[in-house]
Amino acid sequence: QQKVQQSPESLSVPEGGMASLNCTSSDRNFQYFWWYRQHSGEGPKALMSIFSDGDKKEGRFTAHLNKASLHVSLHIRDSQPSDSALYFCAASENTGNYKYVFGAGTRLKVIA
Amino acid sequence: EAAVTQSPRSKVAVTGGKVTLSCHQTNNHDYMYWYRQDTGHGLRLIHYSYVADSTEKGDIPDGYKASRPSQENFSLILELASLSQTAVYFCASSDRDSDYTFGSGTRLLVI
Numbered sequence: 001q002q003k004v005q006q007s008p009e010s011l012s013v014p015e016g017g018m019a020s021l022n023c024t025s026s027d028r029n030f031q032y033f034w035w036y037r038q039h040s041g042e043g044p045k046a047l048m049s050i051f052s053d054g055d056k057k058e059g060r061f062t063a064h065l066n067k068a069s070l071h072v073s074l075h076i077r078d079s080q081p082s083d084s085a086l087y088f089c090a091a092s093e094n095t096g097n098y099k100y101v102f103g104a105g106t107r108l109k110v111i112a
Numbered sequence: 113e114a115a116v117t118q119s120p121r122s123k124v125a126v127t128g129g130k131v132t133l134s135c136h137q138t139n140n141h142d143y144m145y146w147y148r149q150d151t152g153h154g155l156r157l158i159h160y161s162y163v164a165d166s167t168e169k170g171d172i173p174d175g176y177k178a179s180r181p182s183q184e185n186f187s188l189i190l191e192l193a194s195l196s197q198t199a200v201y202f203c204a205s206s207d208r209d210s211d212y213t214f215g216s217g218t219r220l221l222v223i
Binding site: 002006034036041042043044045046049088096098099100101102103104105 | 116145147152154160162171204206211214215216217
């Protein structure tokens with residue numbers, strides 16, 4: 001079983017809508033999380049990290065972490081067609097940017 | 113601008129042949145990684161390195177070797193390519209104070 005599970009596998013939202021992506025770690029050692037985004041034909045790029053319980057907001061993106069359940073979510077407000085991409089959750093045993101474990105990804109499509 | 117450059121961008125290899133994928137970074141990062149991407153599996157770690165002249169096995173190292181001759185360069189070697197190694201390969205670099213920087217990927221087709 002993968003250490004990091006993401007859901008849903010794919011998601012479609014209308015332009016201007018809210019997209020919500022989920023991620024859970026099955027290994028209590030992996031409790032520090034990052035979100036990466038990959039557009040077609042490119043390498044993944046970092047969106048944000050979250051290490052503490054609660055919310056972290058960066059522009060239209062809000063991450064929420066519940067350490068007790070090792071569940072992290074990413075919410076994209078006012079979704080744009082340019083947000084259409086593959087979103088990866090990554091987890092690590094420490095806060096350093098070292099040796100992540102990635103989930104399988106959620107493919108987001110924003111419909112204009 | 114800091115970057116990770118992979119070569120080649122794509123390659124067709126024959127079964128049993130040797131394949132070398134190259135990666136060069138200008139980020140001055142200590143850590144470098146090789147991941148493979150397959151639909152449904154996300155990114156899986158093959159090999160990584162935290163210092164020149166040293167490499168470590170990741171989660172799926174079988175059938176792959178790695179070489180880190182300098183801080184900037186990290187290669188992935190498939191000594192005997194197999195059909196199951198058809199995938200997209202990504203190189204990345206990082207250090208403790210920065211997120212991963214990924215290259216654009218190498219699309220490998222083994223026939």
